[in-house]
Amino acid sequence: MKKIAILFIILGISFSSFAQDDLLNMMEKEAPSKPTITYATFKSTRVINLQTNETMKAKHLDFRILHRFGAADINSNTVYGLYNMFGLDAAQMRLSFDYGITDRIMVGAGRSNLAMYDLSLKAKLFEQKSKGKGSFPLSIVYYGDMGINTQTWADPNRQNFLTSRFTFVNQLIFTRKFNEWVSFVLVPTIVHHNIVPQTTDKNDIYALGIGASIKITRSTRFNFEYIPRFNLRNQAIDATGKLAYDEFAVGFDIETGGHVFQVHLTNAQGLIEQQFISENTNMIALNTLRLGFNLSRTFSFEKSTSKK
Amino acid sequence: MKKIIISLAIAFIAIANIANAQMFTFSTGSVSFFSKTKMEDIDARNSSPKVLLQIKDKKIAFIAENMAFKFQSKLMEEHYNEKYVESEKFPLATFQGKINEDIDLSKEGVYAVTVTGNFSLHGVPQTRTIPGTITVKNGEINVKSVFTVACGDHKIIIPSLVGAKISETVEVTVDVNLIPKK
Numbered sequence: 001m002k003k004i005a006i007l008f009i010i011l012g013i014s015f016s017s018f019a020q021d022d023l024l025n026m027m028e029k030e031a032p033s034k035p036t037i038t039y040a041t042f043k044s045t046r047v048i049n050l051q052t053n054e055t056m057k058a059k060h061l062d063f064r065i066l067h068r069f070g071a072a073d074i075n076s077n078t079v080y081g082l083y084n085m086f087g088l089d090a091a092q093m094r095l096s097f098d099y100g101i102t103d104r105i106m107v108g109a110g111r112s113n114l115a116m117y118d119l120s121l122k123a124k125l126f127e128q129k130s131k132g133k134g135s136f137p138l139s140i141v142y143y144g145d146m147g148i149n150t151q152t153w154a155d156p157n158r159q160n161f162l163t164s165r166f167t168f169v170n171q172l173i174f175t176r177k178f179n180e181w182v183s184f185v186l187v188p189t190i191v192h193h194n195i196v197p198q199t200t201d202k203n204d205i206y207a208l209g210i211g212a213s214i215k216i217t218r219s220t221r222f223n224f225e226y227i228p229r230f231n232l233r234n235q236a237i238d239a240t241g242k243l244a245y246d247e248f249a250v251g252f253d254i255e256t257g258g259h260v261f262q263v264h265l266t267n268a269q270g271l272i273e274q275q276f277i278s279e280n281t282n283m284i285a286l287n288t289l290r291l292g293f294n295l296s297r298t299f300s301f302e303k304s305t306s307k308k
Numbered sequence: 309m310k311k312i313i314i315s316l317a318i319a320f321i322a323i324a325n326i327a328n329a330q331m332f333t334f335s336t337g338s339v340s341f342f343s344k345t346k347m348e349d350i351d352a353r354n355s356s357p358k359v360l361l362q363i364k365d366k367k368i369a370f371i372a373e374n375m376a377f378k379f380q381s382k383l384m385e386e387h388y389n390e391k392y393v394e395s396e397k398f399p400l401a402t403f404q405g406k407i408n409e410d411i412d413l414s415k416e417g418v419y420a421v422t423v424t425g426n427f428s429l430h431g432v433p434q435t436r437t438i439p440g441t442i443t444v445k446n447g448e449i450n451v452k453s454v455f456t457v458a459c460g461d462h463k464i465i466i467p468s469l470v471g472a473k474i475s476e477t478v479e480v481t482v483d484v485n486l487i488p489k490k
Contacts, residue, residue, distance in 0.1 A: 022404075023360040023362065023367055023368070023369035023404055024369050024371065024402055024404050026360060027358045027360055027369065027371050028371070031358065036375050036395070036396075036399070039386050039389055039390060039395075040386055040389075040390045057382035057383075058382075060381075060382055060383070103382075130396070180396060180397075218391050218467070219391070219467065219469075256469055256470070257387075257469075257470050257473060258381075258383060298381070298383045300380055300381040300382065300383070302380050302381065302382070303380070
């Protein structure tokens with residue numbers, strides 16, 4: 001009896017595979033989909049100022065124009081800010097090119113006010129992957145930047161070294177896209193200045209960038225970032241006794257095909273980490289927030305996919 | 309008794325294998341699509357679709373992973389996945405249908421066919437009758453087809469802002485070579 005039962009079971013199994021007529025199910029069972037790399041964690045290589053996990057893909061170039069207005073100075077004497085166009089007259093600017101060597105390695109070069117050149121490297125170490133075997137919950141990315149200050153020497157009479165022009169940033173960027181709507185980023189950062197104005201100043205500044213992006217519609221996002229520093233708090237950063245403050249920014253991404261347009265309010269006017277993390281002298285207050293724009297245009301140098 | 313069971317089991321497995329030999333599966337080729345507007349031509353190619361063709365029942369099925377479509381611009385590729393077909397929610401474009409014509413695909417020849425079945429994209433299925441050409445030669449089968457897909461039919465909304473760059477209807481080209489499934 002038992003044997004007959006086994007026979008029927010075997011028959012059943014044989015028939016079920018024999019009678020399999022849903023071809024789609026058959027294919028799905030044979031080769032289940034592989035884990036996919038999470039895309040569009042952020043819309044751009046920066047949340048606002050803070051770096052994200054995003055890099056340009058291989059053979060893609062990102063041309064960026066960054067603008068930070070000066071103080072808006074809104075009162076009745078300035079016709080509520082119109083006199084200096086909400087700080088446009090005192091704007092700071094950055095132009096940069098970032099190029100994807102591979103899908104995971106990007107190099108960049110830029111020039112910002114004041115007389116600051118910089119070279120950067122961004123490398124994806126681990127990528128967030130969804131679903132099944134081989135999935136990974138986070139993206140981990142390294143970002144390094146070397147700033148070269150080309151201003152004339154503050155004191156031409158002392159012995160000046162070329163290396164005194166250099167500043168460095170090292171960051172590990174941890175991001176997670178929680179779902180279609182919300183992404184989060186944490187960025188432990190070390191900023192190093194080879195030369196500092198006073199002997200009592202610190203060469204290394206430690207900070208933790210915190211940022212988030214929330215999708216509002218298909219092409220717009222709300223972004224937020226805050227970069228608290230662990231040292232250099234309540235300590236003058238130059239001879240005039242100015243204090244440095246943490247960077248803060250809120251803004252929106254607006255995407256239009258090949259462009260990403262970011263508009264925001266921030267208390268920092270600097271445009272690279274060496275400036276907005278360690279040398280930001282504006283406290284976080286309503287009257288110190290400045291308007292800012294990031295414009296990003298992507299160009300592809302990939303050959304056409306169509307075979308002709 | 310035991311021997312009978314084993315021999316019966318082997319017999320059934322053998323039958324199942326014969327049935328499998330009636331199946332053809334993807335070896336080379338691609339599924340691609342093309343969108344043409346005055347401002348921009350967009351084309352994307354998926355070189356790893358899954359295909360099954362069942363000779364006896366004249367059934368054919370395709371699975372194309374949305375993430376496997378390669379674009380010239382990776383930004384377009386990201387937008388395609390993120391905004392248009394929403395690959396995280398709807399990872400696959402699928403088609404499953406039956407050949408309407410009375411033909412015998414076990415014989416060599418070139419057959420003009422129409423296939424009626426279910427085309428699903430962006431999680432929205434549509435019943436379609438799609439024309440194509442099937443060529444059986446040297447134990448291999450080539451399937452070719454060109455058809456259009458209207459984005460609106462699959463609830464893929466093209467914002468007016470990029471309406472000048474993305475066509476409302478895209479042309480899909482299928483050209484795949486199939487070999488007997490082992």
